[in-house]
Each structure stands twice: as C-alpha cells, then as structure tokens.
Amino acid sequence: MKMIEIARLRPTQVTHGEREIRAKTKAYRSLSGHELQMAIAEKPIPIVLGPRTAPYAIDHHHVATALWHADIKSMPVVLVRDLSLLSRAEFWLTMENHQWTYPYGGDGQRVAFTDMHEHVWELADDEFRSLSASVRDAGGYEKTAVPLEEFRWADFFRRRLPMSVSDGDFEALVRKAVRLAKSRAALGLPGYIGPAD
Incomplete structure (x- = not known):
C-alpha cells in the first residue's frame, strides 16, 4: 500500500x-x-x-x-x-x-x-459536523456510501438545533438529535432509518 x-x-x-x-x-x-x-x-x-x-x-x-x-x-x-x-x-x-x-x-x-x-x-x-458523526455512532442513522453524507446531516441539524458549548450540553444535544434523525423530518437523508417500531 x-x-x-x-x-x-x-x-x-x-x-x-x-x-x-x-x-x-x-x-x-x-x-x-x-x-x-x-x-x-x-x-x-x-x-x-x-x-x-x-x-x-x-x-x-x-x-x-x-x-x-x-x-x-x-x-x-x-x-x-x-x-x-x-x-x-x-x-x-x-x-x-x-x-x-x-x-x-x-x-x-x-x-x-x-x-x-x-x-x-x-x-x-464545525460543531454540527461532530454532532452528525456522534448521532451516527449512537444509532441515529446508518453509514452509507453516499458522498458527503455527514455534511448533509450536519446541515440538517444546523437548521433545527442550537449548538452546545459544554461537553454535558453536547451529550444532551446528541440524544435530542438522534430523536430528530429518526423523525419524518429527516426522511430522504442518506442512511435514514426512521422511528423504532
């Protein structure tokens, strides 16, 4: 290599x-x-x-x-x-x-x-870029082969969520963003898995 x-x-x-x-x-x-x-x-x-x-x-x-x-x-x-x-x-x-x-x-x-x-x-x-990765790692959406998928998710969260400042705030934001990622508002984004049955 x-x-x-x-x-x-x-x-x-x-x-x-x-x-x-x-x-x-x-x-x-x-x-x-x-x-x-x-x-x-x-x-x-x-x-x-x-x-x-x-x-x-x-x-x-x-x-x-x-x-x-x-x-x-x-x-x-x-x-x-x-x-x-x-x-x-x-x-x-x-x-x-x-x-x-x-x-x-x-x-x-x-x-x-x-x-x-x-x-x-x-x-x-870009805190929202970190957020998109954390949401994926927490099971909010699946990793795909779609180019730039993390940026699409980051922009989705940027339009809907305030940014955190402390680590504690960030962890709470990840939980909120996971729920948002599984909502119908995220339908159409790469790796969307929808709400749990």
Missing part, C-alpha cells in the same frame, strides 16, 4: 469536527506497535491527484488530522483518479461533479477554492 506524508495531503473541504478529531487522536495515542499499525492500515485515505500532482484527500480528513495530532506523519493512500493534467478550474469542476469536494463553511456559505486551506489539520471547527 502506498504511503504518503500527511503534510502533503490537500483538503477538499473547509470544516471538520474538532470533537471527533479529539476522540480519534486519543484512540490512536492509546495504541502502539502492531495494534497502531493495523489501525492506521484499515483507514487508507482516498486521494485524487490534482494540478502539479498534488494529492487531494477526498475522505477521512478526520483520520488524517487525528494521526497528525498523534505524531504520526505518514499514512496509506488509495489513488481514486489522476486529474493532474487538468487546469485548476477544470480540476475543481470535475471534483464538484463527482461530489469529491465540499467548499462550504460552517455557516453554509460557499468558500472559493482559492481560499481553501493547504493542510488537513487547518480546517475550521
């Missing part, structure tokens, strides 16, 4: 969830030796090569950032597509057409591709 330095990975999104990253970083730091190597190997980063053969991560930004914070400097990647011969404009158009990028800030406003960060660990915190 091809390895790449995390510092070389270019992000294709503007935000990530700091709570999720802290939890993943703690998990990686608790491992060592073979266990750590296996944990790293099971989450290779899918990449697309862009102009000047720069590697763009199209998923697992949280994993890459958590590994970086855990002082792991390289990780395995899987090449999805080589778009290095395209112009910068053609590259980003192709990335959008394939839903391999999410150029929106935590406020839902679009960000210019020229303003996207250079490194995965520089992304802005």
